[in-house]
Amino acid sequence: MRKVVLCRLESGLWNGYALIATKANRGPQYVVQAIDREMGSNVHTCIVPISDYELIVTRDPANVQAMLATQAADWDVGEHRNASWRPLFGDGVFTCRGEAWRHSRALVRPQFGKDQINDLDLIERHVQQLFSAIDRSFPKSEKGWTPNFDLQPLLYRMTLDITTELIYGYSAHSQNPAERSALPSIHGLDEPDRETIGTHMDGGKAWAEIRGALWKYRWLLPTRKFKEHCAAVHKYAEWFVQLRLQRGDSYLDGIQSETGAVSRPRYILLDELAKVTQDPVELRSQTLNVLTAGRDTTAALVAWIFYLLARHPGVFSKLREQVLAVFGPYRVPSNIEYKELRDEIPYMSSVINETLRVAPVIPLNERVSLRDTTLPRGGGVDGTEPVFVPKGQQVLIPTYAMARRKDIWGEDVYRFVPERWEGKGGRKFGFEFIPFGGGVRQCLGQQLARTEAAYVVARILQRYDKLENVETPPHAPMQFHHTIENRSGTGTLKGHKLLIVTAVGAPAAYLQKLKTEFPDLEIDTHILNGRFLNKPQEVDQVPPEKWKDVTILVTFNVLPTPEQAPKLEYVQLFSAGVNHIIKLPIFTDTEISFCTANGVHGPQITEWIVTTYLAFEHHIPDYLEQQKQQKWHRISYDVEDAVAKTVGILGYGSIGRQLARVTTALGMKVHAYTLHPRKTPESKRDLSWTPEGLGDPEGKLPSKWYSGGSKEDLHQFLASGLDLLVIATPLTDNTQHLISAPEFQVLAKQAEERGKKTYIANIARGPVINTDDLIDALNQDLIRGAALDVTDPEPLPDGHPLWSTKNAIITPHVSGASTAYNDRVLAILEYNLGRLSKGKKLTNLVNRKEGY
Numbered sequence: 001m002r003k004v005v006l007c008r009l010e011s012g013l014w015n016g017y018a019l020i021a022t023k024a025n026r027g028p029q030y031v032v033q034a035i036d037r038e039m040g041s042n043v044h045t046c047i048v049p050i051s052d053y054e055l056i057v058t059r060d061p062a063n064v065q066a067m068l069a070t071q072a073a074d075w076d077v078g079e080h081r082n083a084s085w086r087p088l089f090g091d092g093v094f095t096c097r098g099e100a101w102r103h104s105r106a107l108v109r110p111q112f113g114k115d116q117i118n119d120l121d122l123i124e125r126h127v128q129q130l131f132s133a134i135d136r137s138f139p140k141s142e143k144g145w146t147p148n149f150d151l152q153p154l155l156y157r158m159t160l161d162i163t164t165e166l167i168y169g170y171s172a173h174s175q176n177p178a179e180r181s182a183l184p185s186i187h188g189l190d191e192p193d194r195e196t197i198g199t200h201m202d203g204g205k206a207w208a209e210i211r212g213a214l215w216k217y218r219w220l221l222p223t224r225k226f227k228e229h230c231a232a233v234h235k236y237a238e239w240f241v242q243l244r245l246q247r248g249d250s251y252l253d254g255i256q257s258e259t260g261a262v263s264r265p266r267y268i269l270l271d272e273l274a275k276v277t278q279d280p281v282e283l284r285s286q287t288l289n290v291l292t293a294g295r296d297t298t299a300a301l302v303a304w305i306f307y308l309l310a311r312h313p314g315v316f317s318k319l320r321e322q323v324l325a326v327f328g329p330y331r332v333p334s335n336i337e338y339k340e341l342r343d344e345i346p347y348m349s350s351v352i353n354e355t356l357r358v359a360p361v362i363p364l365n366e367r368v369s370l371r372d373t374t375l376p377r378g379g380g381v382d383g384t385e386p387v388f389v390p391k392g393q394q395v396l397i398p399t400y401a402m403a404r405r406k407d408i409w410g411e412d413v414y415r416f417v418p419e420r421w422e423g424k425g426g427r428k429f430g431f432e433f434i435p436f437g438g439g440v441r442q443c444l445g446q447q448l449a450r451t452e453a454a455y456v457v458a459r460i461l462q463r464y465d466k467l468e469n470v471e472t473p474p475h476a477p478m479q480f481h482h483t484i485e486n487r488s489g490t491g492t493l494k495g496h497k498l499l500i501v502t503a504v505g506a507p508a509a510y511l512q513k514l515k516t517e518f519p520d521l522e523i524d525t526h527i528l529n530g531r532f533l534n535k536p537q538e539v540d541q542v543p544p545e546k547w548k549d550v551t552i553l554v555t556f557n558v559l560p561t562p563e564q565a566p567k568l569e570y571v572q573l574f575s576a577g578v579n580h581i582i583k584l585p586i587f588t589d590t591e592i593s594f595c596t597a598n599g600v601h602g603p604q605i606t607e608w609i610v611t612t613y614l615a616f617e618h619h620i621p622d623y624l625e626q627q628k629q630q631k632w633h634r635i636s637y638d639v640e641d642a643v644a645k646t647v648g649i650l651g652y653g654s655i656g657r658q659l660a661r662v663t664t665a666l667g668m669k670v671h672a673y674t675l676h677p678r679k680t681p682e683s684k685r686d687l688s689w690t691p692e693g694l695g696d697p698e699g700k701l702p703s704k705w706y707s708g709g710s711k712e713d714l715h716q717f718l719a720s721g722l723d724l725l726v727i728a729t730p731l732t733d734n735t736q737h738l739i740s741a742p743e744f745q746v747l748a749k750q751a752e753e754r755g756k757k758t759y760i761a762n763i764a765r766g767p768v769i770n771t772d773d774l775i776d777a778l779n780q781d782l783i784r785g786a787a788l789d790v791t792d793p794e795p796l797p798d799g800h801p802l803w804s805t806k807n808a809i810i811t812p813h814v815s816g817a818s819t820a821y822n823d824r825v826l827a828i829l830e831y832n833l834g835r836l837s838k839g840k841k842l843t844n845l846v847n848r849k850e851g852y
């Protein structure tokens with residue numbers, strides 16, 4: 001045997017495997033880039049030094065075939081697979097090595113040969129739950145489109161439900177807890193927690209992955225959380241195992257009652273395994289091994305299929321045509337048969353294969369040599385000679401990188417082309433395409449995964465005509481986690497805990513929607529004692545343990561100290577203003593992101609302004625007076641309607657922009673006034689939250705835009721011919737008495753020139769207008785009238801002259817009231833959770849420097 005030195009990749013670009021693991025969103029791509037850039041695209045096997053050891057990386061199918069199949073006796077999976085996963089799933093077919101693995105495989109494999117495993121009735125029931133979850137959380141608009149949503153988290157729930165039912169007979173029903181029926185009781189054991197099993201599996205896997213990546217240094221990691229997840233996952237499986245052991249052959253009886261009508265004997269993995277072994281630990285571990293191998297992988301595959309279909313409408317249409325030609329349009333019950341699904345939609349297999357090539361769900365695999373051995377290629381001057389491999393050598397098999405070799409796949413290797421798999425001349429499977437592994441440890445669930453994926457895809461294509469990619473930019477690079485899932489969608493809120501502290505709580509449907517959208521997010525609510533506006537000191541109403549792990553808080557003004565909520569990252573306020581919190585330590589002494597409810601007031605305040613303005617023009621207050629006296633008298637035909645009038649909006653924020661939309665619809669022109677000039681399209685944009693389809697997000701509605709901080713600037717705006725002047729600016733030192741006698745004079749002068757007076761509405765704060773000057777202006781007819789929702793002083797005391805000033809409409813600071821208020825704040829929260837999960841900047845963020 002000759003010892004051949006391999007090409008060494010020592011660039012700072014790639015410092016080894018641990019680094020791949022930490023480049024979580026592009027690890028698999030990184031392997032390709034690092035080899036291509038550093039060594040050349042014709043080098044397929046190299047050695048990478050990593051701290052105190054060396055790793056061989058090979059994307060050569062001949063070497064892969066040797067390790068997995070022809071020389072499999074010399075190789076096994078690395079010790080660290082078992083070491084990192086064992087605490088969570090125990091010893092089983094996926095985690096074990098050597099003799100223990102051979103025993104496990106012999107035990108489990110026969111179960112996968114059975115046809116019943118492809119149980120389409122079972123899959124269909126959970127697909128129906130998927131559709132219900134979509135309909136519930138993302139109802140269609142009048143045009144027939146659902147709102148934008150991320151399908152991937154829903155698919156993870158669906159496969160959890162399918163796989164738990166297939167393995168234990170009882171589904172976790174994570175898609176719809178209402179489907180859960182009562183479980184039989186087992187003496188001494190609590191019921192399994194079907195609500196949290198998904199979270200514990202995800203949490204445990206995340207820790208196990210980090211442990212695997214850090215391998216030798218895994219002892220540095222804290223263990224408390226990991227242990228909690230492991231214990232919860234074990235407890236879940238143990239319950240079913242105990243039930244099976246206690247009930248023996250009648251295990252299935254109870255299960256049939258849970259799933260409803262089941263016409264033929266059900267296949268359940270646990271039940272089958274228990275016919276071979278009665279060891280409770282073995283049954284727990286083997287079933288958990290299959291649960292983890294089968295759940296996320298299949299969900300990730302279906303998610304990738306839709307990721308690619310959304311970006312390739314031609315493929316979508318072609319596949320849909322074939323599905324409809326064979327099975328017809330969507331109907332319930334489903335008419336899809338297993339044999340037809342397998343044999344009569346050839347394009348389905350092509351799409352699945354090509355998806356697995358472009359996005360191999362498990363993009364990296366590994367092996368370790370059990371003795372001194374060889375790899376057939378990679379040595380010598382041109383890399384074609386065998387390579388000596390000493391015992392204990394770790395080898396990385398980058399499945400993803402093999403599927404990126406132009407010399408194997410052709411120039412279009414980076415394109416998604418299902419046609420390459422079609423027909424007799426299409427590609428055949430070899431060791432360059434090993435999404436399900438190969439050789440002795442080849443995936444046992446391949447057939448099941450393909451059937452499940454094909455069935456779900458066919459049902460979705462039957463039900464939906466079209467799919468739209470809404471990712472921005474539309475051709476954003478793929479985000480590929482180093483183990484399985486697509487990271488391009490909504491992202492995750494794993495590790496986050498949301499606490500909603502209000503006097504009214506949040507609607508159950510809303511909470512369910514959040515859970516569907518962000519399955520990893522832990523959600524808690526605390527209802528305060530009945531009043532809408534609670535005081536900050538009422539923080540003590542919330543038990544201290546509730547604050548401990550909170551990372552996201554929704555509140556009006558009940559806020560913890562930084563010590564009470566040390567993990568807090570984002571606070572969503574129910575108010576648009578922040579004056580009530582800016583002196584609290586949680587605001588001053590931390591970097592927590594505070595977001596306001598800016599944008600929730602626009603619709604109702606606009607309605608108030610338009611209502612009072614039109615009521616005044618149409619003499620409604622006078623007619624209401626007359627009605628009280630039962631008097632039929634036409635006060636005047638002198639009604640000026642709104643068409644071609646001009647509204648001046650002092651402060652063009654979210655309220656002003658909605659007002660602009662509505663008054664434009666009435667036929668009015670809009671003049672906007674802002675402190676800072678808005679000359680470019682970017683500066684005109686409103687970046688704060690706006691209810692969908694409302695407001696003027698692009699700032700396109702004003703026909704004229706005025707700005708500046710001086711009196712001259714303001715007067716120029718006031719002299720621009722305003723029929724209605726709306727005060728919508730915050731109260732600051734600079735805006736106190738902004739509208740006083742000189743401003744009324746400007747308006748009056750304009751009125752003389754135009755022959756038309758101005759009507760004023762104030763929905764901002766009373767002190768922005770000088771009240772005495774306003775009374776004079778009204779009494780002297782300098783303006784037509786005023787609608788005031790805010791006054792100075794406020795509340796307006798009995799006997800104050802403003803009450804009886806002519807042409808004034810006064811309401812007690814109520815224009816912001818709306819039954820939709822809370823729903824809008826919760827919509828902001830949902831929007832921001834989406835942004836947070838993707839690492840994007842939150843909207844309505846309080847500017848700490850400016851204090852608003």
Ligand code: HEM
Binds near residue numbers: 361
């Ligand atoms: C798209 C879906 C799936 C993919 C891409 C996939 C991929 C893989 C791969 C690459 C391996 C080999 C690991 C290695 O070489 O060390 C494997 C093993 C395995 N898979 Fe899958 N799998 C999928 C679905 C499933 C399903 C649905 C099940 C069962 C319900 C399953 C059960 C297993 C088991 C038990 C093993 C361990 C085999 C052994 O080590 O002997 N897989 N899978």
